[in-house]
Amino acid sequence: MDIYTTSILISVLIYLFVGGYAGKKVKHLDDYFVVGRKAPTILIVGTLVASVLSTNAFLGETGFSYASQGGSYILWPATWVAGYIIGALYFGRYLRRSQVLTVAEFFGRRFNSKSVRCAAGITVVLGLGGYLLAVTQGTAIILTNLTPLNYHQALITSWFCYTFFTLYSGSRGVILTDTIMFLLFTIMSFVAFYYIIDLHGGWLSAFEGLITLESKPDLMSWHGTVGAETEWQTPADYAIWSLITGLAWGLVTAVSPWQSSRYLMAKSEHVVIRSACIAAVVVAVSNLVLFAAATVVNLSKDDIFPFEQTMIYAAMNMMPAIVGGLLLAGIMAAALSSSTTFLSLVGFSVSNDILPSKQKNNKQDDDKSKLRFSRMVMLIVSIVTLLISFITAVDIFWLSNYVGTVFASSWGPIAFMSVWSKSITERGAFWGIISGFVGNVIPRFLDVSGIIDLPSYLNPILIGCIISLITIVLVSYFGNVSDIEKQRRLELHQMPIDEQSASQTKRTKWAGITVMLFGLSLTVILLIYYVYPYQKVTGTLLNNNSLDWLSAEALLALGWAIIYVPLGILTYRVVNRSYAPKTTKTSSVSSECTNA
Structure with a gap:
């Protein structure tokens, strides 16, 4: 057994052990679904990041x-990670305040x-499935x-790994293993970056090599490779696609079940x-x-195919x-963490929102019955x-983008309106979910099938969102x-008294300061280590050897700040x-309700 297989095997055994240990702590339904609502910041960050950074x-x-x-x-x-912040401020904290078990239940x-709950639950099953x-x-x-296993054997192995501890420990096991996996693959991403860059003489040397790479002349331009044989005919097509996809994934990180349910x-x-x-920055x-x-990696080998194996090649050769073994264990961890999250959420939705089990008279018996059923x-x-995995082959990149963004259309409008709109009705919410889902899926299917050819500005994500919003109104x-x-709705705006704390507020305000510093820092780093050297190599600096601030590269770098x-x-x-804490006797409940 080589070092790569050994690393993966040891990491998987650790996850199974942790999942088994966590399962022993599950006594009640709250433990299984929401970890008793006791998870600290590190565990929530871990599960947020681990569930979004998957094989995709x-x-x-x-x-x-x-x-x-x-x-x-x-x-x-990265406009899409901004969704974390907007979602937490205007949806996630109210979701937690509701004390429900699933977002569909909310x-x-x-x-x-029941019909709204069931409709939301069905979209969870279809989308996350x-x-x-x-x-x-x-x-x-x-x-x-990485192993002697053939594809079908590997499918069974991976299925068993994530099913075992998810089935037994529920969210308690998922959140612990997610955090371990998050720490592993995050650290190894930076370590891998160091070794790959160092192999080619540091970033600036490698960057110049990429700009002048003859086999891929537009690789480092602001729009990448576009043209007749790609998904985008022109740079404008790519820009439109990138903007719409970024906004859509922003809605996904804000309200999708595998993100907002962590709260x-x-x-x-x-x-x-x-x-x-913190998750947005990380x-x-x-x-x-x-x-x-x-x-x-192009500087070592520019013809890897299929290109999904790029990081696997790097781990084994660079x-x-x-x-390399730890990097592959990290990649495996990213895959397993998402699998456990998606499986748990689909299972929770079916058992809690679509086919709830019959309620028992005794709460303890009822909890045990629902646990067995879940x-x-x-x-x-x-x-x-x-x-289905045995009989269907998928394109990981495009399938993930297709099914992931379904929630931007079907859940985006209703999630924020459920907290902030006084006029949305039960029927509006129900048909908003349905129409948003159908309005995304059908155009997407017709486009992928070649029946129609949608331009970039008519992205199915945007079509579904607009249809959902119009339907709701x-x-x-x-x-x-x-x-x-x-x-x-008014109950959602009733601030729990124990949330008002001077010390906690001071610590939480630092999260906002961190986001500000992050935006400024990224802009400075990109200007120094990307935009200036790019313009120098391509000969697009101004006559006095200064930056062209109106170039697309410079404007995009400034966009972070x-x-x-x-x-x-x-x-x-x-x-x-x-x-x-308020200095007057005026309740925060009334102020939130007024603002709402």
């Missing part, structure tokens, strides 16, 4: 960066509707490349906000490091064996996923908001206004 990031997107979009993936501001309770399929097959690809486990609303800010920096490292449903879901206009719906400095200021102000 380590295999699909790094491969895409390597193949054609190195410059664009590094330069474009919608059902908010609108006093597709995502679970992608990461299951991604995990199998990793094992096939239900947090021990306070302060933890929700801190975790979101994900953005980790992605930059991964994309830069994958792109530099760094010491022990480091585990049985989760097992069935995992078996179905395995069977129209259906709600012809209906009435019931008294209980009004009451449920333009986006994240205001977000940091917003976070600071919202935290100070909402959570600082």
